[in-house]
Structures are given as C-alpha cells and as structure tokens.
Amino acid sequence: MPSTPHGNAAKSRSRQRARKAGSPQQAPMRTLDLLGALTTFARNGVIFSEGQPAECVYKIESGCVRTYAMPQTGERQLVAFHVPGDCFALEGGDVHMMSAEATTDSTIRVIKRKALMARKNDAGMMRHLLDLTGAELRRTQRHNMLLLKGAQERVIGFILEIKERGHSDGEIALDMTRRDIADYLGLTIETVSRTLSRLEAESAISLPTPWRIVLHDPAALNLQ
Amino acid sequence: MPSTPHGNAAKSRSRQRARKAGSPQQAPMRTLDLLGALTTFARNGVIFSEGQPAECVYKIESGCVRTYAMPQTGERQLVAFHVPGDCFALEGGDVHMMSAEATTDSTIRVIKRKALMARKNDAGMMRHLLDLTGAELRRTQRHNMLLLKGAQERVIGFILEIKERGHSDGEIALDMTRRDIADYLGLTIETVSRTLSRLEAESAISLPTPWRIVLHDPAALNLQ
C-alpha cells in the first residue's frame, strides 16, 4: 500500500513511503548534510508557517513539500513543490513569507541558520548556499514563465517539470493532489482534471490511476 | 523633456535621464561596486540575449531593465523589472535563460563573473552575493503569487510593487510601456489600460499622463 496523497490522513500519519524510498539521486555528501538534524513529517504535516521567524533552512531527503501563501482574502497560492535533493527557505528575511507542508510523508534535514551563520567566514559554505539559492531562483523564474501561458501549456509544463525533477522515465508518480496542482498552476481542479483527460483522449498521456501519469509522446508535449 | 518610454526611439538614443538621476538609495559603498565597469544603455538597448554564455552579473545605477524569455512559439514573457540598486543575472547557469534590455536610458555596472570567481574564497563577497540572490528570489516569489490572482489584483500589485521599489511617495513614474506591463502581468495591453481607467474612474488613482500614476487611497488598494 503505497503512500499516496489519496490515503486517509489520520492513518497516513504512521506510514512509511514504499515507492522511491531511500536516498535518491543526491550528491555524495554535501556540506549541509553535516549540520542538519533529520526529521520526519507526516502527510499534511506543518514544517513552518507564514509569519513565523525564519530560523532554519531545509533539505529534503525523501517525500515532497509544498510552500504556499494564504492571503486573508483570497485563495491559497502555491509557490513551489520541493522534491528530494532540493533545499527550501533559502530566500532569507526575518520571517517566513510562506508556509511549508509535506504533501506526503517526508524526511527532511533541518538546519539551523545560526549554525550556518556561525560559518559565515567559510567561503565554501557560503558558495554552496549561493549555488542552491541560484538553483531555486532559476526554478522560480521558470515557474513564472509557465504562469504566463494558457491552461493546457501550464499542465504540460507541470508534467514535464515533475518528470525532470523526479528523474522519472516514462511513468510519473504524483505526490500531490489535484488541489495542490491547481493552486500551483493558478487554475481550478476542474480545469486540471479536464486538461489531463483531454491529453489522455488525444493519446499524449495515459492515467492508469489519478496519481500516475504515463507519457506516450514526450516530443508532442514539448511542442505545445 | 524627460526620458520616458514614449519618446521617439531613434532620438532617445542620445538623451539623458532628467528625472531621478544620480545615485538613489543605495548603501554607502558595497563590495560589488569596486569590481564593475559602468556602462550606459539607450532605451531598448540589448544588455544580453537568451542563449548567450552568462559571463557577467549586473547592478543598476540608474534607469530600468526588463528581463524576458521569447519562446519560438508564443508571446514574450517578461520575468522581471529591475530598478536602481537591483542586481540581475544572479541565477547562475552557463547560458542565459532570458534576455535583458533597458526600458529607458540606463547606467549599469557590469561585473565579470571571472572577477567574482577569482574571489570565491572571499566569504564576505560570497555572502554578499548570497544576500542579493536571496532578495531576487523573494521578489520572484512575490511576483509568482501575483500571477495567481485576477487582472485587477495584478495591476494593483504591480502599482504597489513599483511604488515600493522606486521609493515613490504619492506619485509613481512609469519607466515602461503598457506592453511591458502587460507581458509582465500575463495580461493584454487592453486589459491593463482598461483596469487603470477603471481604477481612475473609482477615484483610487489618477493618471495625469499615461506614464504617471498618482495614488489617492493606497489603503483601499491594499485591501483588494
């Protein structure tokens, strides 16, 4: 019984990830890994909340995280998904601009900023953080561009993003719900669902289950 | 005759900025300032282009810069505006993901990456770059959130962003055209124009000229 976003929330609290478990595709041993404490979060578990003082940075070992803002008036705005290997909360500032939650049971390395700042004269560490922040900036810029397009292109762009970042080959496993995807793409869940169905009808993809996507013609998707 | 985006392009090539000239609101003397060469760009002048090797980073002294992507198929996607004090092209990577052009005559400090990398063991410099990149990341995340909203909120968000970043008080001077704004907000120029007109009809703002905005009730704008 794999841990999907579709299981019962209360029950999932104690589950372990069966699929893609372990330590996927990350570099041999990076500087950050020596500093942080491994912590586990259940599905929908809160990692930090908007407005709280920003005291840590985070690196994902396994699972998936969403970061989002929740305006007093308005819809939830999902800013990013983070997958194993990614760092988040790198943007600095005294308080968090966004909240972060696990979309599935996740293992996350939590690193105190104080510990980083204690090494602010360590040029290697600073440079490492710079690289990570640059990568995060590039991702955010890409997402920005995606949001300037139409619904079908957004959904396709999302699929391709997940495919690349998850290093999936052919089949993609979704660690998030339609609502998460919709809030990330600035669409409604209905539009996401309809668009996926249309792509399946056009034989570009198939959806064996709602949270698995098989790409039939990746080239065709790229051309949209 | 101030340098606005509305002058004749050929003629503006030789103009100097009258409004807001000099060195606005930047820290006493930052590390980067010692390394770069000051360069001037005319309105619509190309700073770098998508696909070129990324060899420099840039800091704006005066003027305004747009960064954008231009998909083979599709519209121009404006990712950011940069104003005096901002740095851009911090995202790293071997080649530029985007192009950059001046929206008005601008003075820009151009810093070779080689010069920065020569100081990669200078923790202070690395930390400075980290701070700048973090600030850029925060701006991009904010813009992301803006793109998840409706047209009126996007336009209001844009006005407030320009107001804050330009340190304007009451009156805002726009250094970009409606087309630039539209491509930045993922709207059409018609929608931008209509929305501004409606805000003026509702007495939230007034538009003495198309490139000057006077805020009448900033609080009212915030509540949207």
Add this chain to the structure above:
DNA sequence: CGTCACATTGAACCTCTTCAAGCGCCGTGG
C-alpha cells in the same frame, strides 16, 4: 457496507482576450 476524501464530467456564466476603430503626442518633411 457505509463513509469520506478526492477525482471526474456537464452546463451556465463570467472574465479576459481578440478584433477593430479612434485619439493624442511628437518628430518630420513638404
């Protein structure tokens, strides 16, 4: 087997886009 959460599908509506026309400013050239 009933319930709950999530996903899918349909139909009416609304916002934003598209297409088209007109205005105002500025610089140029007759």
Add this chain to the structure above:
DNA sequence: CCACGGCGCTTGAAGAGGTTCAATGTGACG
C-alpha cells in the same frame, strides 16, 4: 508653419477560455 505618419494608449463590441455550480464516480478505510 502646418500636415502627415508613426507610435503608444484608450475604448467598444464580439468571442473564447476558464470558472463556478452541481452531480456523479471511485478507491480506501473502518
């Protein structure tokens, strides 16, 4: 000097794409 043309902005009317509202479907768990 004034008429012309280019450029950017504004405004109107028709149309498309996405949202909203509502109903149905489906798998997981108790």
